[in-house]
Amino acid sequence: MKFNLESLKFDENGLIPVIIQDEKNLEVLMMAYMNLDSLRETLKDGKTSFWSRSRKKYWLKGETSGHFQHVKSVFYDCDKDTLLIKVEQIGGACHDGYRSCFYTELKGDETRVLGEKVFDPEKKYK
C-alpha cells in the first residue's frame, strides 16, 4: 500500500515524536521530534535528523559529535502519531556521554544511574 507521509498526525506545532531504538540490542536510546521536512530528510539521507524544539532548528544527529544514527527500519503506530526508528548508533545517543538517554532508573523515591559512559561529553562537544 502506497503511504503518504502527510497522512501521519503531526501535532499543532507540526511535530511527531520519534522513539529511537538500537536495532541490535533493542535498547531504547532516546526520544526526539521530527517535522515533515526532517522526516523526509531522514528517509532520504538514511541518518536521523530532528527538529530541536529548544533551539528551533534542524539538527542532524551526530553533526557535532560524530555520533550518527544510521536508519535500519521505520515504523509508525496504530494512531499514526508516533514513529519508532531502529538504528545503528555510532558512539552514544546521549549528550551526557551514555549510550542511551534513559540511563537513570527511578526506584521508589530513589534514583540510580545504570550504564557506563561511552564517551566524555566535555571532550566531545568543546
Added chain:
Amino acid sequence: MKFNLESLKFDENGLIPVIIQDEKNLEVLMMAYMNLDSLRETLKDGKTSFWSRSRKKYWLKGETSGHFQHVKSVFYDCDKDTLLIKVEQIGGACHDGYRSCFYTELKGDETRVLGEKVFDPEKKYK
C-alpha cells in the same frame, strides 16, 4: 538520591510522554502520556495508568480489555521530559489486537504489517 517527581518536565498541558517497552523481549509496545497524578497512581498501583488526550480522562490500561501492564522498572531521560517504563504486558498493548502498536513498517513509500494479532479487538471491546 531522593527524587521529587515534580522535578520532571511536564509539558504545557501537564503531560509527559511515556514509552512502554516489554521487559522480556524489549519490544517497544506503545507510547502514551501521563500527568503527575497518573504517574503517581502507576508507581503506587504497579500497573500503568495514563491520561487520555482525546477522551480527557484517566485511563487504567487494561481496565476494559484486561490487558494490564505490570510495571517492572521506570527510567527517565537526561532531559527529564520523557519516561521509559518496562512492563510485563498481559495480552496485547494495541487496541487493534497486536502486541505492539508499532506493527506497521514504512519501507520506501510502501507499508507492510508485521506481527500477528494476539486477540480479536471486536470481541474484546464490544
